[in-house]
Amino acid sequence: MELQPIIPFEPVRTEHIPAGPEWIAQLKWDGVRMLSYCSEGQVRLVNRRLNDRTLQYPELLQPAEYCTASSFILDGELVAFDGVKPSFHEIMKRDSLRKQQSIKQAVSTIPVVYMVFDVLMADDRWVTELPLSQRQALLQDMIKPEQRLVQVVQSFPDGNALFKAVSEQGLEGVVLKRTDSAYLINGKDKRWQKRKISRDLYAVIGGVTFRDKVVNSLLLGLYTPEGQLMYIGHAGTGQLTVNDWRSLTERVKPLAIGTIPFNAKPPLLRDTTWIRPQLVVKVAFLEWTPGGTMRHPSIESIVEHITPAECTTEQLK
The missing domain is CATH 3.30.470.30 (DNA ligase/mRNA capping enzyme)
Structure with missing residues (x-):
């Protein structure tokens, strides 16, 4: 059977x-x-x-x-x-x-x-x-x-x-x-x-920044019920290794786009590159700021078993 x-x-x-x-x-x-x-x-x-x-x-x-x-x-x-x-x-x-x-x-x-x-x-x-x-x-x-x-x-x-x-x-x-x-x-x-104990969620990457041609920070978002990508903050620390960052750099190269994928323009970071929101990470953070972004976010892992469409504000309920 x-x-x-x-x-x-x-x-x-x-x-x-x-x-x-x-x-x-x-x-x-x-x-x-x-x-x-x-x-x-x-x-x-x-x-x-x-x-x-x-x-x-x-x-x-x-x-x-x-x-x-x-x-x-x-x-x-x-x-x-x-x-x-x-x-x-x-x-x-x-x-x-x-x-x-x-x-x-x-x-x-x-x-x-x-x-x-x-x-x-x-x-x-x-x-x-x-x-x-x-x-x-x-x-x-x-x-x-x-x-x-x-x-x-x-x-x-x-x-x-x-x-x-x-x-x-x-x-x-x-x-x-x-x-x-x-x-x-x-x-x-x-x-x-x-x-x-701590807050965490799955978020989609909508942009990246570089240092010495290697990705060093991720601009993250969640989809609203209306299907818009809402910016929730950027993260550049956590458990990713040097090799993880290098591998991620190669993965984002073909995803680069000329338009901002978020529904509102995030604060510009140095060397920001916008990308198609196709990659997902699990991120832990301390709390939400009054501005609606994560305080002290930390990247736990790049995730393969969750799709970008699942990175929604429903996780906050």
Whole structure:
């Protein structure tokens, strides 16, 4: 039986952590959302935007090594680490690979862990209508505990205590879920909520600046509901390496245009080149300024799994 990929259940943002016996809290991993589909011993990996990533993670293609179910659909995040902390930049290195030899090398140089937090199907039986508490019990029975590659995400009864702990460790945030919630395919509601430590979003590049003929800063924007590209600030610091900046320089060259892609002219920076908005980055920032731009933005990674059309102001809700 061929399993058709689905768009996963999404949490909504919150600034107030719900409490009570009907709520659990889980660590929000700074990784890539990925669903794993297994049928007749064959595994397929598909991200939240329905892009196939099976070739990028060959270590997950032997399901009997980590799961007792003969068929399944698992929901979780693929995570890579920079030292002891999850790193979005590191997992993007894996996710963007396309050449077989590079992927083979990366299995050992950039190891990943599949942090699984839900199950939609087990042994040919859909379980999305079961309450989360029952799905979690099933997940614990399915995943073999003696291996490290696939781990079940731990749940905690006190969301505020978990949020305090992850804040102190500089992690991404927490996800709060009702234990009685069914799994809503292609849905988003308050039965699942997320609270982040820092602000971040996906933004499209509308312009760049140069230093010594190498890109050194990005002018970023989000699309409004009317389809206009709104300038939200520029960023030139973060986790991009010297080689990343050089590679980005080559990618923007054919995208140069003579008109400003933003709906209003941003403050001019030295050596600004406007480009067609086709490249996406994940950017973290402290807060919004009164002028509607990001304060202290930091580029986390160049992103391949999000399209420019998805870089909208809807992320701010």
